[in-house]
Amino acid sequence: MGAALIAAVGATPELQLAGLAERAGHPAVGTKVVDKLTVCANATAIAHSCDVLIDFTTPEALAGNLEAACAGKCAILVGTTGLDASHHAAIDRAAQSIAVLQAANTSLGVTVMAALVERAASLLGTDWDIEIAELHHRHKRDAPSGTALALGVAAASGRGVALASVAKRGRDGIGPARVAGEIGFASLRGGSAAGDHSVLFAGEGERLIISHHAEGRELFASGAVRAAAWLGGKPAGRYTMAQVLGL
Template identity: 65%
Template sequence: MARIGIIGSEGRMGHALERAIAEAGHDCSGGVDRGGDPAALADASDVLVDFSAPGALDANLHAAVGAGIPILVGTTGLEEKHHAALDSAAGAIAVLQTGNTSLGVTLLAHLVREAASRLGDDWDIEVLEMHHRMKVDAPSGTALLLGEAAAAGRGIELAGHCERGRDGHTGARKRGAIGFASLRGGTVAGEHSVILAGTQERLTLAHHAEDRMIFAHGAVRGAEWLLGQAAGRYAMGQVLGL
């Protein structure tokens, strides 16, 4: 039985995580939210799971490093400076960062990478996602994860090949581009489709989240896997042995 601490405990994912931890037979060592002390939580835990906000990441990583325990970061909306902080922390502890903790999405990303690696850049790639009306970032972390998987399959950098927010007279689609479209509304937990459109044929790989608990169960699975891992930066694919 592991002691799992929750950062972002008052959010929807925080409450789902508390339930998932109990269902997996582990102990929830506590939780912190905005204004809380992650260092005290880290001292009482074997592993931390962070679903808070990008602005809290530095303090959360510092707490994990100070306690010498691993941390799983599922916070989305991260920027380059946040990834630099993750890399730095990974020099001292095991860090698993992902845009989505669903095991199904993890496998989907693997399939997207495989498809992109086998189909030429004459196949257009579009990533379509929809989430509930309260989501604040776009494209979603999962959409970016899938875009990165497609780019990795093609051996390119996503940053130099993505197209977002098309509006007005945009001109023809660039060959090899990876496009993104974001929809918001209702209470949708998360829907993602990766469309590979060729000449007179189209392949769609998709995932539909029906309940937020899938992310919580995946996060607990990832936290379990992190226990005992050497310092380094890890991804959800490694949890599934991909």
């Protein structure tokens, strides 16, 4: 993802790459990359010299990156997935002093897809069953994906309910019939798939499917860079990709 972000920044005339950071002990630390920038061992070393940090790391690294952004008084875009309630609480705290945009997926297409899913869920009644399926490469560890969960939140929001109260993660064996209003999830892992997501609205005698297929990481980097350009200079607060597109 780092290489894709570097390329995306380079292709955006109004942006300039200010610094690079990797985890301590990574082979790239200390080496010079684009524009003769040296890769640092943490985000603190670069936060004071940039307007926006872009974080695609791990949940374990998030707290340190948020602290670095707050100390450097720069905005931060969090594209890291696999976050839990404690991570979102940390993001909320940081958003009290800096601009934070957290997104499970920075694809512009997925952003529009989520808006369509919310709208469809609001128009179709609970007699339309909702199932969300996602496919990712064999190395992805979290399931359902952050994007699938975000789509679930969008669908639940369209129905005016909390996702936690209606989510059904996986089915196996013989069980009770499907509960009206629940939102199901199915996760597939295999090959090198960058990310496929489909939301099925199943009614009596008809089905509506809203899908997005990612063909590479470049689209995520492109969306993240566009969002970072939008985020720079914003007042403290928590922002979304939907706001970037004016949705």
